[in-house]
Structures are given as C-alpha cells and as structure tokens.
Amino acid sequence: MEKxxxxxLxxxxxxVTIGKVAEQANGACLVQYGDTVVLATATASKEPREGIDFFPLSVDYEEKLYSVGKIPGGFIKREGRPSEKAILTSRLIDRPLRPLFPDGYRNDVQVITTVLSVDQDHSPDIVAMIGSSIALSISDIPFNGPTGSVLVGLIDDKFIINPNSEEREKSDIHLVVAGTKDAIMMVEAGANEIPEYKMLEGILxxxxxxxxxxxxIEGIANEVGKxxxxxxxFKPDEEVAEKVVEFGREKLIKAINTVEKxxxxxxxxKVSKEIKEVFLEEYPxxxxxxxxxIETMLxxxxxxxxxxxxxxxxNRKAEEIRPITSEVGLLPRAHGSGLFTRGQTQVLTIATLGAISDAQVIDxxxxxxxxxxxxxxNFPPYSVGDVRPLRGPGRREIGHGALAERALEPVIPSEDEFPYTIRLVSEVxxxxxxxxxxSVCGSTLALLDAGVPIKAPVAGIAMGLIKESDKVVILSDIQGMEDHLGDMDFKVAGTRKGITAIQMDIKIAGIDKPILEEALEKARKGRLFILDKMAETISTPREELSPYAPIMYTMNVNPDKIRDIIGPGGKMINKIIDETDVKIDIMDDSGKIFITATTSEGGQKAMEMINSIVKEVEVGDIYLGKVTRITNFGAFLEILNGKEGLLHISNIARERINKVEDVLSVGDEVLVKVMEIDNQGRINLSRKVLLPEEPKKED
Structure with a gap:
C-alpha cells in the first residue's frame, strides 16, 4: 500500500513515498526535496557470509545524467564507472550507517541510491543520505538507527541549513553532518579558515x-516498518577464549609495547602463531x-x-606528536616537491603547473x-609492507585525495593572481x-617549493578516541593500530588562522559536545606545532618558478577581436602556435587570453603577433605593406595581419604614372602611410608622402 x-526541513x-516502487527490496523509498528525487533501496542476503571477520556492507550512489537533462558523452552514450563525486557521496552515506549495524552481523547488505531528478537548490547527496536511513529503518534488516543528515552553510556569521545553490557559492563552510537523535556519527567539511568554536557551533x-x-523517520518506521x-x-567458544587469554595475555602485552611498527x-x-600452535593441537x-x-584480546x-x-x-603521551622531518626540492625536474615524514608515515608530494586548458573537465x-x-x-602496497596487484585508485584513495584537496583549496590563489592549472600528487x-x-603537509611543502603564492601554509592532524563508559582518552596524531582499534578517526586540517577541512568518523554510538570540543582544541595545538616544524624547512613561496615550469603570459583584448585572432578555420591561431611553440587559451566572453610558453622568447613573440592582429589601424600610422592585388586605379596592400588598404595610383609616386604595374608588382613590400579611414572603415594609403621630395631645379 502506498503511503x-x-x-x-x-x-x-x-x-517520502513508501510502497510505490522497488517492492522486492527489503526496504525502499522515494524521497523528494524540491525537484530533487532520489530512490533509496536496502537489500540483505538471507544467510550470513561464511568465513569472514567483517561486516559486508556496500553502498552505491548512482548518478543518472537524465536527472539533469544530459546525454552522456563518448561513443557508448550511457553511464559508466562512477564519477569521483559519486564515490565520495557513497562514502558519505556509508560512514554514519556502518557503526549502527549489530556487532557480529555478517549478512551481505547493499544500499543503492539512484538520483532520478536534480534541482541544484536541493543537494541530492543529502536527500540520498536521508533516503538510505529510511530504507534501512523500514526494512527487516537489523539496524540501530535511524540517522539524519544535513548540509550547513555560513553566510555573514549566520548558519543556514541546506543552503541553495546561490547560498552555497557565498558560504564560508560546506559542512555535512550525520547522526542519530542522541549523538553525532559523521562530519565532513571544507571551510575558509573558520575558528574551532565556530565549527563546533555549526556541528551542534x-x-x-x-x-x-x-x-x-522513527514515525515512518513505526507506521509501515517491518x-x-x-x-x-558468531561468538568464540568460551572455554577456548579463556585458555587463550590465560596463556597469551602477558606475551601479547609485551608485543604491543614495541615502539617500531x-x-x-x-x-x-609471533605470539599469535605460538597461541595457534598450542591450541590447534587441543582444539583442531x-x-x-x-x-x-586473539583479535578480541588484542x-x-x-x-x-x-x-x-x-x-x-x-610509548607516547596522549597529546604527543611523533618526530617530524620535512624536505623540499628533492626532484630536479619537477616544478615543486615536498617530503613530509611523521614517525613511520612518509609522503612525497609533487606539484605540477600547467596551462589553463589543462584543467579537469567534469561531466x-x-x-x-x-x-x-x-x-x-596514491597508496601503493609497499607503503605498508604488502604485496598485491597494482590497480586504479580505490574509494579510500579517492576519499583521502579529496580531503587533502579540500584542505588546501581555500589558500590556492585565484586564476587572476596565478593563471596556472595546479596538480598535486601525493605518493605515500x-x-x-x-x-x-x-599528504596535506606534503602538499603545502610542494606548493611553496613550486613558487605558488598560497595565502597561508596548511597542516593536518588525525585525532583518535578511546572510550569505555565514563573513561575517555583523546589521542593526538594517531597511528595505524590506534585508528584500527579505537573509537574515532577525527582528521582536522587548517592554517594558523583556522580550519580548512574536517573529516570525522565514529565507530561507537556517537560522541557529545565536550568530547568534540576537547578534540578540536587538541587538534588546533597539534596543527600549530606541525606548522612550526614545517616552517623550519620553508615558510614562504619561492620567488621564482622552476626553470622547467611553463611561463604564463596574460592578455586582455576586445572580445570582438577573438575571431580575428582565431582566423578562418583556426588558421591564424594555428600559425601563431606553430611559429612560437606556445599553447593559447582564449576566454571568448571576457576577451582574456592565456599564453603558456616554454621560453620567454616564444611567449613574447606570440604576444607581439596577437597585438598586431588586434591593433586598430589609425590615421598617420606607417606600415610595411605587401601588395596583394593590382587594379587599373591602384593597388591593394595588406598592412596589418589581414587588414587591407587601397593605395590609389595617384598616391604611388610623386611623378605621374600611367600604369600601376610600372612601379609595383604583386608581392612587393613598400612603406605606406594611412591617410584616411572613411565611415565605411575603408583605409586609404599613400606611398608618395613618404618619398623624399625631388630637389627643385635651379633657373
């Protein structure tokens, strides 16, 4: 029955419409917000998957281009692999839901959200997050929700819930928060150097x-939920578990307290193998x-x-940060490079500068x-001592790359200040x-080394949490084991002034204001410490770009002249490119031209050629004209990249001539002066006025 x-909101x-579509899924709903419509479904396998020690949840956010009235590009003309945005949104949906499934639940669960219609004033990712929670809540799948999700903006120091397109453009934060009615489960944010107290206020x-x-959602589930x-x-045999703990506890503690990873x-x-050897004989x-x-004991x-x-x-203290070293300029041919090491985590980031046309096109x-x-x-297997096939970037790599990108975005100079495309690659x-x-810290080092005039250096730190009942310890600069076995992964990046990016994931039923407040303050102190360490290596952008970086020239011309620069079928612009070995990007609407050159000589020559095309012919100008055709009343000369003027037979020489051909031939080059431009734009030239006067004959 449809409800x-x-x-x-x-x-x-x-x-929210229930019972209208996708009736064979365990739970399904259509959610509409404005003209944005998303179908959310949740399905679970009937039996648990055997032989695994994790919860097999998969979440997919399906972008359909028909939702915005587009036909996919390329030859195939259908949606293919998910976009980066779709992958990031899938992660946004997954992260607050995953901790709310019962411990030990091993049935496969698949959540699919399909975007059917998009109104840009109503973000489809938020609608999908809410729809996923509804689908799970009304299904028979065990789930300790529901969760809710909102987007928060900040304009003129006022918070806005679910800002529209225009408001998002003006906002100082892009803050996505998900949680239950009792606690916050997930935070994802980009911000323009917002202070900690303001970010906390936005989250609350x-x-x-x-x-x-x-x-x-609880009301919906109570009325129509299954x-x-x-x-x-699965629970381990109590007798076996007790014997394992009794035999291996002290040995495991000693192993845990080894400093080097x-x-x-x-x-x-070694301890795990010893335990198995002993007890597999008794309990094969x-x-x-x-x-x-063993895992529970660990x-x-x-x-x-x-x-x-x-x-x-x-053996560190709770707030202690691992030893930090940094270095720049490692790679001689790269435009900028930075090596950042913190404990046993090491990242090399490389900066590359390119033309404006090298920007990524997003469809x-x-x-x-x-x-x-x-x-x-990039996270290659050797970074953790593993051996596995090299494939394209997975969801984790894309998520981490986007987080670091978001952290640096507020300090990247505008196109007017620094007319380059900038690509950073972080190799873990x-x-x-x-x-x-x-990788955030490595990115700052690489940008400074490349001479990019960023507004301020950015550093990042990951905070952790261990919580049992009322006992709470917040950890600064968590390492792998603390992340894996802890209750929170709270990444905060920013400048000395404030926060530029946050990503928080909670593995327990949520955290409250005091914990958030303490974590943000300790993250601020840690961030400032790291920025001080980085400043010892490099604190301001290099004054000059790498000699291997392209040289950028910018020009502004009358937009009406763009067609002259391009020429028929691109003939003129291709001629400039061929003769000067540059790349030219033209903004048709504004008349702005970007010239990317490998040498200063090529760039300057290209500018001269463009200036000669857009330059207006004025009365009194003198040009070296080339004869293009001859008539019985004069000759036509090209004087300025395609612009022709008439040299009348009477203005060719000081003496009278009977035929133009007596003095000029097609292809000749002669100096001429512009005498007149009539109201139809026709140019009249004279050669005669530039010729020396003949000396007067003496009587």
Missing part, C-alpha cells in the same frame, strides 16, 4: 535539525574461535593500556564543470596512520 509522509517540504546547529529528521529479522552472531607487528604475529576444529579470541589490551595506564603502543550532475586545482593520492611511501594528513 506518503512529509516533513518541513529548512522551510521546504521533504516528501546541524545536530538540532538531525534530531527532527530522526524523529520523522519487524527486524533475527540473525545469528614493523617490529611490533612481527612480535604480535576451533581455528575461527582461536583467531577471534583490542581489549591496547584499549586498557591507554585508558588505565596511559601507555600508547609506541556530472553537479554544477561544477571544471577545476584548475587537483590533488591525487610509508604508512603508519594519518597518511591523508601527511
């Missing part, structure tokens, strides 16, 4: 709206029970040591059509936690 529910109606403002959304299915959870992992692996059919018992001991004894795996359902600043993050050479934030 419709409505909620007033930020002064606009959110409409969002949570007030999230509570309303959660109550709305009873939750029963499921079995690889040595620590080797020691833990209980390998899964033994493995689960997690409990790491957390206990931090909470009760204040001991982190590498999606959003408003963004291109971007001239890009950051790409070694990883033990916080590699995404190390």
């Amino acid at each position: 419709t529910f409505e909620l007033s 930020a002064g606009r109606t959110l409409k 403002t969002a949570h007030a709206e999230i509570k309303k959304i959660c109550e709305f 009873a939750k299915a029963e499921f079995s959870v 690889q040595e620590r992992l080797e020691n833990i692996d 059919d209980s390998e899964n029970d033994i493995n689960e018992a 997690k409990e001991e790491v957390r206990r040591l931090i909470l009760e004894e204040g001991i982190r795996p590498d 999606g359902i959003g408003e963004e059509e291109s971007k001239r600043y890009m950051h790409h993050y 050479l070694s990883s033990n936690g916080s590699s995404s934030q190390a």
